[in-house]
Amino acid sequence: MATWHEHVPPAAVVVVLPSFTAAAHPPVDLPQPPRWEARTRRRLLVLVVIGALVLMSVSVPVWLGETPGLWFNLLFTVLPGVFGLGMISVAFDWHTPASAEEAARERWRSNPPVGPPIGGVVADRNVDIGSESGQVTTVALLVQVGGEQTPAAWRRRGTQTLLQPQVPVIGSPVRLWRSPGGAVLVEALDPSAIPFPVQPNDQIGHDRPA
Structure with missing residues (x-):
């Protein structure tokens, strides 16, 4: 059965900060992994x-x-067919998320959030760790804002990395910016910079290898 962290939309992004700043305006851009230009893709x-x-x-x-x-x-029909369809499938799997991320970034730029960010807390998290590198590749956070829960994710962007001790813990505060176009930016805190008490349910079981 699918769980919440398996379907985080590209328009819901997490950034991890050492502390909150008294920002009067939302960030100019929605942070996304570096991609090739749409025409090149x-x-x-x-x-x-x-x-x-x-x-x-x-x-x-x-x-x-x-x-x-x-x-x-049959052998020389099935084998080329399997390889050919596999190539097409991989190409579309690579192209589709990049297009969705590009559309989310454009919605953020053209229709940015209005007003101050909304405060909330991390209700749950899921951490993907590379099986070979041991580095954090994706962090999905389920953010509780009032009676509403919003999923968002940190995804590795180029050379930017996130160490396991830097992953936001359950119960830590967040700030949420939401644009009228539907894009969401969650600002979470780095617990290694500002320690917060770890909740009892914040166990390694939430962190699984990719």
């Missing part, structure tokens, strides 16, 4: 699709010519 996507179709087309002369048998025809 589209060109690469087209090239991948063309390459996949060319790869799958090698099965056509197999069926038109003489072969050792049906098993040979």
Whole structure:
């Protein structure tokens, strides 16, 4: 069964700060992982699709010519098809989140939040840790603001890293900026800079390898 942290929208972003500043205005931009430009991504996507179709087309002369048998025809039809469809699937999986992040950033710029941020607390968290590097790759926070819970996520951006002791703990305060366009920016505190008492349910079980 899917849980809340598996479907955090790209328009809900977490930034981790050493302390809150008395900011009168929201941040100018919505922090997102660095991506290639949309035009470059589209060109690469087209090239991948063309390459996949060319790869799958090698099965056509197999069926038109003489072969050792049906098993040979099926082998050289299934294998190129699997690899080709896999290439297309990976390309779309890479392109789709980038487009959603770009749209969220544009909504933030064109329709920024109005008024001061709203205070809340971290109600739950989920930490993804790279199985090879041991570094934090994603931190999903479930933020409680009044009677409403809002999910948001910190995602590794380029060379910017977050150590495990820096991950916001359950019960720590946050500030939430919400734009009329639907984008959300959650400012959370780094517990290694300003310690907060850890709640009993803030256990390592919430942190799982990616």
